[in-house]
Every structure is written in structure tokens, then in C-alpha cells.
Amino acid sequence: MKKKTIILVLALFLVIITGIGLILQTYFSRSSRARKVMRFIRQPGSQEELIIPALSRCGDAPFLMPSTGMIGFIWDDSFRPGHRHQGIDIFSGTDVGETPIYAAYDGYLTRQDDWKASLIIRIPSDPLNPDKQIWTYYTHLADSSGNSLVSEAFPPGTTEKFVAAGTYLGLQGNYSGTPGNPTGIHLHFSIVKDDGSGVFLNELKIENTLDPSPYFGMVLNANENKNDIPACNNE
DSSP states (O other), X not given: OHHHHHHHHHHHHHXXXXXXXXXXXXXXXXXXXXXXXXXXXXXXXXXXXXXXXXTOOOTTOSOOOOBSBEEEEOBTOOSSTTOOOOSEEEEOSSOTTOSEEEOSSOEEEEOOTTOSSOEEEEESSOSSSTXXXXXXXXXXXXOTTOOBOBOTTSOTTOOSEEEOTTOEEEEOBOOOSSTTOOOOSXXXXXXXXXXXXXXXXXTTSGGGBOOOHHHHTSOOBTTTOSSOOXXXXXX
């Protein structure tokens, strides 16, 4: 009996170690993309070939590129064990307040009263699933102190204002939500599901967001793109 117990304990230990190894392997393999992002932030001129211009379109994908920059982190990326990234991060390699942001697709824009750095656009008919409504979320449009970089055309409290694809929305910033604790200068963009009654779901949960790959015509899913910086391959 004692021998069987020892064998079971050892088997359980092996399963746990294997599981931890797989988690760490996934995390550290994806961290190679993080290293490329950090290199770009420190030396943006060294990787200019990775920059995608704003308002460009990859093939016949429905969405325009919403800002000029390198797509550094992608959907379901992990910055730490247990974390799952809900969208894509576009790094400009410029200073705060220099790089414009545009609407990726036609829709109806809302900026809630307390939103310093964020906008959300309702798309009544998903271009890939026309019977569904989706929302596109844009954030980090403020400086490190929370001074807004959103276009004056969209003051706090703006509700359901129509914007065409390519409409200027604001500028890339580095506001993290906590004044004085900046993030890197970038645009965070995500595609958020509707709750079925015309309200957007909580963007902080990845299950409430969609894989943006087919909307941009690029591999933007970290489960399919383990290490590479995304690029458009029209040829």
C-alpha cells in the first residue's frame, strides 16, 4: 500500500512539473516577441521594415490599420503566466502625442464621461458575420498624467456619433490608468463582442473579444504566431 502511494505521489508530481514546464515554455517562447518590442521602443530606426502605415489595408481584409507602427503584442499574448492579452498593441516609436489614430471601420462612436484615454465604436453589422454587432475599442490616447489626446470632436459624453473608416480619433499616448505610471507609447486596439442587447461586454476579459486576424488579414493570434512580429503578406 505504501509503495502504491509513493508511485501515485511521484506520478502526480511528474504531471505537475510537466504542466509547469509547458506553461513556462509558452511564456518564454512568446517573450522573444517582447524582446523585439523592447528593442523597437529603444531603437525604432533599427526595425523600420516592421512598421505598417496607418490607413493601409492588407489584401481584402475589412479593417484599415488604425495607426502607424509595429504591431508588437497580439491577441492572446502573455506578458506573465496567467495573463491573456485581449487585442493588439501598435507601437509608433515616436513621442507621446505625435502619431495619429484613425477609425478602422465605419461605426458609431461613444466616449463615456469618465474616459480620459479611450473610445469605443459600435459596428452594427460585423463585416465577417453580418448578423452580429461588434465594437472596436481604442485606448491609451492620453499622456502619462492622464491629459487626453482624444480629438476635440469627441468630448467626454459623446454618444453614438457616426464616424467613417479613416476618421481621425486622436493621438498615441502612454496613459496606463494610473497617473505617473506610464505604459509604453502605443495604441491598444481590440474587437469586443456585443452582449446581445446592444451593449459591449467587458473588454478586460479575453473571452469577450474576438481574434482580430481575419479583420486585418494578418496572423494576430498568439496561438498561431508564437514569436514573429506580424506583417501583411499581400504578395
